[in-house]
Amino acid sequence: MKIEILSDEYWWGGIVHEGVYMPIGRKDNFVFDFRDQGTPNQVSPIMLSSKGRYLWCDNPFCAVIKNGMIDTDEIVEQGEGYGTLKGAYLAAMKLHFPMDTDLVNPLFFTSPQYNTWIELMYDQTQEGILRYAGGIIENGLPAGILMIDEGWAEDYGRFSFRKGAFPDPKGMMDRLHELGFRVMLWITPYISPDSAVFRELDAKEYLLKDSRGETAVRRWWNGLSAVLDLTNPGCSGWFEEKLRDMMEIYGVDGFKFDGGDPNMFRNGDQTFQPSSAWEQTRTYGLFGKAFPLNEFRAGWKLGGQPLIMRLADKKHSWDKDGLNMLLPNSLVQGLAGYIYHCPDMIGGGEYLSFSENADSLDQELIVRYTQAAALCPMMQFSAAPWRVLDEENFRIVKQAVKLHVQMGEYIHSLAVRSAQSGEPILRLMEYEFPGQGMELVTDQFMLGDEILAAPVLEKGAVAREVKLPLGNWKDDRGELWQGGKTVSVKAPIDRLPWFTRMIN
Numbered sequence: 001m002k003i004e005i006l007s008d009e010y011w012w013g014g015i016v017h018e019g020v021y022m023p024i025g026r027k028d029n030f031v032f033d034f035r036d037q038g039t040p041n042q043v044s045p046i047m048l049s050s051k052g053r054y055l056w057c058d059n060p061f062c063a064v065i066k067n068g069m070i071d072t073d074e075i076v077e078q079g080e081g082y083g084t085l086k087g088a089y090l091a092a093m094k095l096h097f098p099m100d101t102d103l104v105n106p107l108f109f110t111s112p113q114y115n116t117w118i119e120l121m122y123d124q125t126q127e128g129i130l131r132y133a134g135g136i137i138e139n140g141l142p143a144g145i146l147m148i149d150e151g152w153a154e155d156y157g158r159f160s161f162r163k164g165a166f167p168d169p170k171g172m173m174d175r176l177h178e179l180g181f182r183v184m185l186w187i188t189p190y191i192s193p194d195s196a197v198f199r200e201l202d203a204k205e206y207l208l209k210d211s212r213g214e215t216a217v218r219r220w221w222n223g224l225s226a227v228l229d230l231t232n233p234g235c236s237g238w239f240e241e242k243l244r245d246m247m248e249i250y251g252v253d254g255f256k257f258d259g260g261d262p263n264m265f266r267n268g269d270q271t272f273q274p275s276s277a278w279e280q281t282r283t284y285g286l287f288g289k290a291f292p293l294n295e296f297r298a299g300w301k302l303g304g305q306p307l308i309m310r311l312a313d314k315k316h317s318w319d320k321d322g323l324n325m326l327l328p329n330s331l332v333q334g335l336a337g338y339i340y341h342c343p344d345m346i347g348g349g350e351y352l353s354f355s356e357n358a359d360s361l362d363q364e365l366i367v368r369y370t371q372a373a374a375l376c377p378m379m380q381f382s383a384a385p386w387r388v389l390d391e392e393n394f395r396i397v398k399q400a401v402k403l404h405v406q407m408g409e410y411i412h413s414l415a416v417r418s419a420q421s422g423e424p425i426l427r428l429m430e431y432e433f434p435g436q437g438m439e440l441v442t443d444q445f446m447l448g449d450e451i452l453a454a455p456v457l458e459k460g461a462v463a464r465e466v467k468l469p470l471g472n473w474k475d476d477r478g479e480l481w482q483g484g485k486t487v488s489v490k491a492p493i494d495r496l497p498w499f500t501r502m503i504n
Contacts, residue, residue: 003070003078009051010430010439011070012085012335013063014044014303017312019332020325023050023430023439026068035060037262037277040312041329042299044336046092050430050439052082054092060278084434089335090422097303097337099422104306104340105292107182108378109415110408111144112401114181115256115345118354118382124151125165126172132384133176139386140398142405143180145293147256150186156225157191157198159242161250173251184293185252187243188259189284190225193217198226206235208280211268218264227264230283232272240290254293260284261298295342303337304422310380311341316348316357316365318459323348323369327457328442330376334424334431340415341426343373345382354383363393364459364493367400371496372455374400375447377411377425396494403496407451414448433469436484441467452499456491463490464497472502 005011010023013032017039024030034045034057047055047063047070055063061074079095082088093099114136120128133146154162161169176183191198191207201207202215208227210216217224230236246252265277275283281300285307288294295308302309311329315322326343333341347366348354354361366389373379385397404411414425424431427446429438444454444466452473454466468483476498481487489497 001072001075003055003072005065005068005070006049006051008439009049009053011050011065012048012332012428014042014046014332014336015039016041016043016329016332016336016338019329020320022328022332022442024065025439028065030065032063032065035062037265040261041297042302042309042333042336042338043278044097044301044303044338046096046336048085048088048092048335050085050434052080052084052087054079054082054088056092056096059276084431085335085428086431086434089424089431093304093337093422097301099304099419100289100306101419102289102306103419104308104415105182106412106415107145108308108340108342109412111142111405113145113147113342113378113380115147115149115349115380115382117147117149117349118345118347118351119384119387120149120151121351122151124148124162126161126167126169130172130175133179133181135384135386137179139394141381141385141401144182145184146176146181147184147295148186149256150222150258152185155192155195155197156188156222157195157201159246169250177251182253182293183251184254184256184295185246186256186258188225188257189228189230189239190220190259190264191228193224193226201228201235201238202226204234204238205229205272206232206238208265209270211266211270213270216266216269220259220261220264229271230287231275231280235272236287239287243291254291255288256295257284257288258297260296262300299338304339306419307338307340308378309333309338309341311344313349313351314344315350315353316361317353318362318365318457322353323365323372324443324457326369326372327445327455330426331424331428331442331445334426335428337422339418339422339424340377342378342380343376345380346370346373346385347383347388349382361388362459363389367393367396367493368456370397370400372457374404374496375407375451375453375455375498377415377447379404393493399494400496407447410451411447429467429469436469438467438469450501452501454489454497454499456496462492463488465489466497466499468499473499474502475499
């Protein structure tokens, strides 16, 4: 079906990883391919317009934008007459991904998160984890959620810590709790083939089968694995029991649910309950709801769910694959209903990029990345900032962390409100201020309806332009500004420009 793009109309689509290319206007050529199973982040089959229109399809579809027209390969639902981007979002949300009112743990918003990935990578050990956690406290950063990343187990599907590397995992957990951390453990729905667990689950028919009825062994970034068939209640019960045992035996508080990407599934797979590739990704997300401390990177039609959704790993760079992808993609997360969202690890979590630059890490980039994340709903460290930064830059990073903590109660209050209203916590300027020429502004954002953040995203910049909406604004230094115009703001390396909306 064909839909004409109106004059001065702009569109966003629910493909988070492509947020950096949005919005798309009448003169642009673009393809929103919701069928692409290679996308590394969350997807919702929705398109939203600055003129108060939306498109929705329960199934994956493709929308080609060319010559001022949107051409879809499926019959899609059209919502019309909602006036603004906000109006279109709220109408679509209420119909297609209404909010689950279960609340997310406040600690996600009030304290930083720390992930052991960049520091330890595949060599996760008790000694290394305790050293990392101790360094956080000793260097004056607040405790928060600590995520133990991949490499803690011998095999995928084994639910015990590697012997030798973890001589006393329960003691390690107790110590982390004493330091003030809540601890999450990396996990996937994958099972190492030719293992005892594989044989057990294969006999129970708990593993995904391909179109021929053979147990599927699929390639992912760590090699070849079988996949749990979580449409099978027996399988999901087995998986939940194993995770609950980890909580009971070791004191684990929650889980980082990695993997589950749609490219691990096929539409012809034989599952206990008939399920498309995309629906299997959704099933994995819904499984994680049972654990209040959760984090996901992949998702399909999971808008409105009480799930923490992190951006895909970013490169240690300033360009659109690194820092400059952070805000546009985060803002699209909100429009797709993934309102509890976390930026990628500060400085970039794509470990190959980080390793390649290990001898020449860009300290300015890490500082600006921290500032960009400071007024997001969540912020997450992995590379130890006290190790990779000099004293002055580390001081600036701690300053940004302090701001996030000071804003924590406000951010959490927004999350509580969002659980009722469905509104994003992080908002596009166009969402909050329609009709003021904000459609193309993606390098500044609103935190709720009161705080405007304008982080520096350009290397070497010591000032930036900020498009202030109508009204009166007070900046982070107490200076008053009249809105309705673009202003130039000084932004040396130790400043994150942000503004408070003054309500008369």
